[in-house]
Amino acid sequence: MPRSPAAATRxxxxxxxxGSDVAVGPSDETLVLRARENDASATNAFEQLYRRHAGxxxxxxxxxxxxxxxxxxxxxxxxxxxxxxxGELREPAAFRSWLGSIVVRLVRTRLRRRRLVAMLGLASxxxxxxxxxxxxxxxxxxxxxxxxVYALLQTLPADERIAxxxxxxxxxxxxxxxxxxxxxxxxxxxxxxxxxxxxxEHFVSPFAEEEA
Amino acid sequence: xxxxxxxxxxxxxxxxGSPERVDRIWRRLAPEVGAxxxxxxxxxxxxxxxxxxxFGAGVFVGAxxxxxxxxxxxxxxxxxxxEAAAGLQTQRPSAPGTPNVPPHAQPSRRMRAxxxxxxxxxxxxxxxxxxxxxxxxxxxxxxEWERLAEAGDFEAARVALEAKGTFDGAxxxxxxxxxxxxxxxxxxxxxRERAVAALKRVVGVFRDAPEAPLAAWTLGNLxxxxxxxxxxxxAYALYRxxxxxxxxxxxxxxxxxDSALSQGNLELSARLIAQYENEFPNGRSLEEFxxxxxxRSERAQGNAVVDSELGAxxxxxxxxxxxxxxxxxxxxxxxxxxxSPKTAPK
Numbered sequence: 001m002p003r004s005p006a007a008a009t010r011x012x013x014x015x016x017x018x019g020s021d022v023a024v025g026p027s028d029e030t031l032v033l034r035a036r037e038n039d040a041s042a043t044n045a046f047e048q049l050y051r052r053h054a055g056x057x058x059x060x061x062x063x064x065x066x067x068x069x070x071x072x073x074x075x076x077x078x079x080x081x082x083x084x085x086x087g088e089l090r091e092p093a094a095f096r097s098w099l100g101s102i103v104v105r106l107v108r109t110r111l112r113r114r115r116l117v118a119m120l121g122l123a124s125x126x127x128x129x130x131x132x133x134x135x136x137x138x139x140x141x142x143x144x145x146x147x148x149v150y151a152l153l154q155t156l157p158a159d160e161r162i163a164x165x166x167x168x169x170x171x172x173x174x175x176x177x178x179x180x181x182x183x184x185x186x187x188x189x190x191x192x193x194x195x196x197x198x199x200x201e202h203f204v205s206p207f208a209e210e211e212a
Numbered sequence: 213x214x215x216x217x218x219x220x221x222x223x224x225x226x227x228x229g230s231p232e233r234v235d236r237i238w239r240r241l242a243p244e245v246g247a248x249x250x251x252x253x254x255x256x257x258x259x260x261x262x263x264x265x266x267f268g269a270g271v272f273v274g275a276x277x278x279x280x281x282x283x284x285x286x287x288x289x290x291x292x293x294x295e296a297a298a299g300l301q302t303q304r305p306s307a308p309g310t311p312n313v314p315p316h317a318q319p320s321r322r323m324r325a326x327x328x329x330x331x332x333x334x335x336x337x338x339x340x341x342x343x344x345x346x347x348x349x350x351x352x353x354x355x356e357w358e359r360l361a362e363a364g365d366f367e368a369a370r371v372a373l374e375a376k377g378t379f380d381g382a383x384x385x386x387x388x389x390x391x392x393x394x395x396x397x398x399x400x401x402x403x404r405e406r407a408v409a410a411l412k413r414v415v416g417v418f419r420d421a422p423e424a425p426l427a428a429w430t431l432g433n434l435x436x437x438x439x440x441x442x443x444x445x446x447a448y449a450l451y452r453x454x455x456x457x458x459x460x461x462x463x464x465x466x467x468x469x470d471s472a473l474s475q476g477n478l479e480l481s482a483r484l485i486a487q488y489e490n491e492f493p494n495g496r497s498l499e500e501f502x503x504x505x506x507x508r509s510e511r512a513q514g515n516a517v518v519d520s521e522l523g524a525x526x527x528x529x530x531x532x533x534x535x536x537x538x539x540x541x542x543x544x545x546x547x548x549x550x551x552s553p554k555t556a557p558k
Contacts, residue, residue, distance in 0.1 A: 043246050050238060055229020062228050071228065076237050083245050135224040169225075 028052070032092035035083075046086075050079055053096055057103045064107045064165050066128040066150045074110065078102045101180050104162060111158040128154065133169075152199050163188055164195035357382070361393045366400035373397065379406050388414055388421035395430065408434050415450060425455035432467065445471040462492045469501055478512060481505055 025048065026034075034045035057078055061071040082099050089098055117123045128150040134143055153161045159181070166177045178188035354362075357376065360369035373382055379398065386394055391414045398406035411434065414427035432447030448464040448471075455461065465488050472481040485501045492498070 043242075046245055047238065047242070050241065051234060054234045054237060055227065058228040058233065059225070063225065068228065072233065072237050076240055079237075079241055080244055131226070132228070133225060135226050138224060 027093065028095040029093040032086060032089060032095050036086050046083055049095060053099055054079070056096065057099060060100055060103050060170065061107050062132050063169050064104065064162055065111065065126075066133060066153065067126055068129060068132045069126060070110060074103065074106045078106055081106075097176065097179055101182055104166075104180050105182065108158050108162055111161070115158070126154075148203060149199065152202055153195070156195050156198060159183075160191045160195040160198075163191035164199070167192050357397070358390055358393055361397055366397050369393075369397050370401045379403075380409070383410055383413055386410075386413075388418035388423045388427075391418070392423050392427065395427070404434055404438060408438075415447075415454075419454070425451055425458055428454055429458075429460050429464065432464065436467070436471075441471045441475060462488075462495055465491065466495070466497050466501075469497070473501075473504060473508065476508070478505065478509060481508075 026045075028049065031045045031049045031052075035042050035049060037045075054075060057075045058071055061074045062068050065071070078099060081102050082095075089095065091098075114123070114126055118126075128147065130143055130147050130150070133150065134146055138146070153165065156164070163177055163181055166172045166180055167174070172180065174185060174188060174192075177192070178185045181188055181191075183191075355372075355376065357369040357373040360366075360372055373379060373394075376382070379394065382394060383391065391410045394410045395407045395414075398404075398410060408431060411427045411431040414421065415424055415431060418424055428447050428451035432444045432451060435441075435447055436444035445468050448467045451458065451464045452461050458464075465484065469481060469484045469488060472484055481501075482505060485498075485505055488495055488501065489498055
């Protein structure tokens, strides 16, 4: 489907979420060091960090959740935490992935809470908002496929769901998945494999008849 | 047919980082980040400084006001040295809301001085004697018996006291706080007489001392246990004069009413009950005192009629009891097993 160049720049192909933005201006490391200072320029430096990575954090939260519910709160809380713990960041250049791990933790907490509430019958399960995940220009077949994947992901435990989404929707490397989730590489592999096995077992291709 | 999900096509995903949304979040975030920029940083020196200050203040307060040998508040066991003293008293259970200060749980001298109202109006003539000069010297260098008693070892304190001289000898030279310590030692060793002597000296010689109200209250309790109702009433009355708004003021007056009723002194009882009603309109024992006074008054009138019919000088009718032999409401309840007295605790 043809798309305008402006629209194309807004889109991220799967796998480019945390690695495709090109920083303009001071590096993350410089900004983190400046934001740690106890003066007026600190807030300014943190604002630059925020504006550089807020979009990434928003997209990450939406794609893991499968909806835009509470994503602004999640991103807000993530940056508040990041600001409060900026001194704990040992590698200032790794701010982007460090922020991503905070977002992942917050989303996981929310997913677990939502699941518990749904189990108790206090609320219905949160529906997947496909329009929030896929670009409006995605073809109908792909939308059906994506809808089925997210519907199956909802039935998985939060950790497996997150690991698989990071690996196959966000297209992170395994090491990056482990870092974002905060687990060992082996655990990340195990979670992804379990989710993958479940999805392959239950996934039915919408193109089955054509393929047959 | 199953599809390998690794072969999923790469979908174009929606971008949620619109400038409007990013600005909206920043508007919420900026005040928090700005406010926290100073306090939340590891460079903030005030957090460890505040911790050090709080810790130092705690150490200072602990060293200054808390006795290391103080009985733990939540301890289920009583200190063995004080067990003997506890056996001296047949305590009345505490009424709800009434501060109960059994002798084994009484705080240290320093603590006893706090919370007791200063003596105000002295109604009875008081003979004041000059405090012994040696009490000042004793305060600077506490004797062995006092140090041991402060540590809770009352038996060793008694032995040390006997080694230095007699208990009565110490009474003559002790200051008010030391006298209260002597009271503790005497009660722990089972000597009520010595405890009473020390308490009488506190209320007689050191009537302005902060220990005096508590001494008067304790004296009343000990005399009451010894059966000296008159002495107990005087001590309770003294407590009320020394500490009109004290913790035990209501109980002290109630004890006086009890004593007057049990002695059959209806006139005094009526006057004390009226005073009780005036000072403690919501007093716990008010209704009971009223009904008891009415009952005794009716009985006294009936006895008077019988006496007048029998004629003056006749022997009392068989079965008729003198009013004095009948216990007061509080006494009756406290002496009966399983009763729930409302009068004051000791």
